[in-house]
Amino acid sequence: MSIQEKFQDLALEEVIGDRFGRYSKYIIQDRALPDARDGLKPVQRRILYAMHMEGNTSEKGFRKSAKTVGNVIGNYHPHGDTSVYDAMVRMSQSWKVRNMLVDMHGNNGSIDGDPAAAMRYTEARLSKVSSELLRDIEKRTVDFVPNFDDTSSEPIVLPARFPNLLVNGSTGISAGYATDIPPHHLGEVIDAVIMRMEKPTSQVEDLMKAIKGPDFPTGGIIQGVDGIKKAYETGRGRVIVRAKTEIETIRGGKEQIVVTEIPYDVNKASLVKRMDEFRIDRKLEGIAEVRDETDRTGLRIVIELKKEADSESVLNYLFKNSDLQVNYNFNMVAIDQRRPKLMGLCDLLDAYIAHQKEVITNRSRFDLEKAKERHHIVEGLMKALSVLDEVIATIRASNDKRNAKDNLIAKFAFTEKQAEAIVSLQLYRLTNTDVTALQAEAEELLQTISKLSAILASEQKLLSVIKKELKEIKKKYQDERRTVIEEKISEIKINLEVMIPSEDVIATVTREGYIKRTSLRSFAASNGQDLAMKETDRLLLQEEVNTTDTLLLFTNKGNYLFFPVHELPDIRWKDMGQHIASLIPIERDEEILKVIHVKEFEEATNLVFVTKNGMVKKSSLASYKAMRYSRPLVAINIREGDELIEIFLTDGQQDLIFATHLGYVLWYPESEVGIVGPRAAGVKAISLKEGDFVVGADHTSTDRSPSEQAICVVTQRGAIKKMRLAEFERATRAKRGLITLRELKNNPHRLIGMKIVDDRDELIIRTENGKEEIISVSTLRYNDRYSNGSFVIDEKTDGKANLLYKKTSSKDD
Structure with missing residues (x-):
């Protein structure tokens, strides 16, 4: 007989979905998550x-x-x-x-x-x-x-005679679920269980009079009672856990920070290494030495400070940048009724109480059954002792054990179990004193039966048994609370000037994204020459800055990168800088457009953004000060199909000037643009014809009079033209502006850039073939708006002009 094989034609996704579903169920129920009853x-x-x-x-x-x-x-x-x-x-x-x-x-x-x-x-x-x-x-x-x-x-x-899930907590990751339940103090949890039994309607606010919050085995300090309350209400919440520290004064007036307790689940060795790296990398100037002095008497980490160091600022820096302070996120998921469930404090306590009711009920039934069985046997033994001689005679007259039992049952009406106990009775127990003991045992058994029956008949008595046993556990095993709970989360204030060594350095940023800081010594040794840079690259910033300053790098996609100068890679002048993508991840097609050096993030200073499609936005510089800057931050909300082309700083009293590809220039006061937040898109700057777009934007300078300033425009054919501001009229926002080019039928001029200049400036024009032409503004003569200017580049041999930027000769570039 041949075996018939059966094949099923099933879709792969159906099979995988079914198998993964089974696997997930197993992982959730029987591997990674704790049971709400025994934890x-x-x-x-x-x-x-x-x-x-x-x-x-x-x-x-x-x-x-x-x-x-x-x-x-x-x-x-x-x-x-x-x-x-x-x-x-x-x-x-x-x-x-x-x-x-x-x-x-x-x-x-x-x-x-x-x-x-x-x-x-x-x-x-x-x-x-x-x-x-x-x-x-x-x-x-x-x-x-x-x-x-x-x-x-x-x-x-x-x-589980005590609520282990809350006492010891749990952590685990399964398929689609994770749990993080912190440990608690045994005595407090038992008090909360008893409170919930006595008053089933008690809420989290009431229960928190008993349970103050988590109690970590490593101690530490929890900040944020609101986070604890939210977690107990919903199952999710966040608190701050920080180390317990003291500031001690040692020899020579120096101070040291002593850590005696660290946050829960923090690796001490990694913490010590991380804090020492701040010293080695000179991110934290105030630390002289970090030592781990932990021994069998307890945990002790010593951070020895330099004499001039501000201990509070150093400690706050460590709280902010190391695991000396961490976030603890409650995610109280447990298996309840064979299902994973996000549970609040009331749910967890109720699940435990229901379990204990079941346990005590089952135990009472078991003990009652045993007591009844034993009482039945004792009754039989007492009856047998009262007619002992006849019982012995009956047993002796029997053929075997089975026959003896049958004879006893038939003659004295014993039950099967009583007969078994009698025939198994040892001879030494047949004494008068044993009868007394049996009578005492019978009375005791009757009391036990009565007590157990009462427990099974009354939920109130059942609960009193649970409470009594919980109090015994508390008395026997509770110890002192280890974790201190503080109501509010402390604000961390860091005095950067104290934390960071104040040092003047040369910062450089290139168009292709290479960034570095160089010591003045390395810069001077090279006389500022031979900067390592690719041939196709150009400088966006080369400036003497201080390590307490900040660089803001803006990209064409409307993002900005926040770089404190002291965190820039320290690289020799003749070596290539480090690419920004290795420091902060940016997209492949994202380009650095402008670098702004900031000493202070002042409210009175504004950032003005201009996009290719004619949008303008003004925001306060202060709103761009970042606390977390490990990724690109939003500078302006760029609409699809648009890009950022210009950014500059203003003081609110200047004029804005815009130039378009088709040659229109619009000039109006900065006050026409209101201040908005960083995530806004801005307002319309200039009205554009179809196919036109903004190629340049600038602002008048407050330290030069309007008569000293001029507008310079450059066309794709390599022509440059300088015009007085007086050639234009101040208008209002969102107008088209005035034309600056004479229209030609063949090969017309189109603007590629515009700058506000004076005679101290130099303009650099780059062509698509890579040629650069440097023009001193003082050598250019003024033209009117109706000419196309003078050619400085030969379009046929050098290619079209495609880039214009400005240098101010008076600066030490």
Whole structure:
């Protein structure tokens, strides 16, 4: 008989979707997320249960970790030994869990991120507090399921006599879900559970009288009670966690910052290294030395400061730029009713209380059943002792045990269980004193039966049992709160002048995006000559600046890059600068358009932006001061099909002048343009004919009179023309302007640029073939608006002119 093969024609996406769905469900329910009832992930639960079953408990000696790992893998958790051992180690780390569930001998890792020793070297046992998670598990308090190979069974949840999920917290990432639940203080959580049981309508505000907030094993300071409250209400929230620090005065009047507690889940070694890098890279001038003086007495990091350093500013800089202060984001997701759920504090407490009701109910039923069974047996024994001689005679007359039991049942009306107890009774117990003991036991059993029946009949008594046991746990295991909670988030103020060494340097930025700072010594050694730069590149900025200053680099896409000078790469004058893309990521087709050197971000100073399609925007320079600048920031909202062509600084009292490709020039006061925010698009600057666009924009100078200033325009054919401002009339915004070119039928002139100049300036014209022509403005004669100027470039041999820029000769360029 041949076997018939069956094939199904299924779409690949359907098969993959189905399989991934199953995998995701498994990862969510049975791997990465904790249960809301006992606060454990499956691997953690299996480790604790395996140790319990092996008798590897707190009152006994330690056993090799490898033995426990083997038991867990062989009986309950068919996965890699590394995952099991790592979970076991984490439950033993005092800096990871608030109340350790595993005691471990040997190297179990460190707060510096060192790994634990191999499992063959370490020994472990259950901690005292973890025994409370497993207590009464043998009394059918929780449901069991068959293990992976059906050779034994395992619990789906532990009885958990204390709310472990909130006490020890949890972190995990599954498919589509992640969880971050911080650890809390055992006593506070138990108080909140009792409060919720006594007053089920109590809200987060009431519960926070008991639970102040998270209590991290590493201590530290939490700032932001509002964030805690939001997290407890919704399951999500953010708080600031900062290290506990002190400023000490040492020899010679110098100061040092001493760190005694660091934020939760921060690697101490990485933190110390990061702080020392600030000193090495000279990002933080006030630090003389960073030392890790941690020993067995406790954590201690010392940041020794230079004599003139401002300790508060140094500390604030470290809070802002290192893990001495971190954000902790609550994301309280747990498995509730076999489903992942974002849970607030009330939900978590209710899930635990419901679980405890079930546990105590099951335990009471189990104990009641056992008490009734025992009482039944005791009754039989007392009855048998009252007719002992007859019972003995009946047993002696029987053929075997089964016959003896049948005879006792038939003659004295004993039950099967009573008959079994009688025939199994040892002779030494047949004494008068034993009858008394049986009577006392029977009375005690009746009291127990009555008590357990009352618990099962009354929810109030059931809750009182839970409360009593929780109070016992609190009394036995609670310790002092470690984390301090502050209501408000402190504002971090850094005095940059104190933090950054004030040093004059030469900053250079090129059109192609190469940037650097060079010491005056390196610059002087080269006499300012032989700057390393590509032949096709040109300078956008070469200026003496201070390390406390800032450079703003604007791109054609309307973004800007914020570069504090002290953070620029320090490179020799004769070496190529570093490309900005390696410092701040920009798009491939994004070009640096303009660099503005800023000493102070003053409210009175404005930035004016001009786009190719004739938009103008004015914003306060102060609004471009950035706190975070690791990516491009929005300078102006550029519309699709448009690009930024010009940016300049003004003081609000100047005039703006615009020139278009077809030769129109418009001049009007800066006051025509209102101040808007950085993300605005601006307003219409000039009315454009179809096919026309803006090629240049400039502003009049406040330190020169209008009679000293002129307009210079350049055409694509290499013609240049200088005109007096008086040739034009001041108009208003959004007009077309006045024509500046004489129209030709063949090969007409079209503007490629316009600048406001005086006799101190030089104009540089570049052609498409790369030729540059430098023209001193003082050598140009004035023309009227109706001429096309004088040719300075031969279009046929050098190519069309396509770039115009200005240098001021009086500057040390």
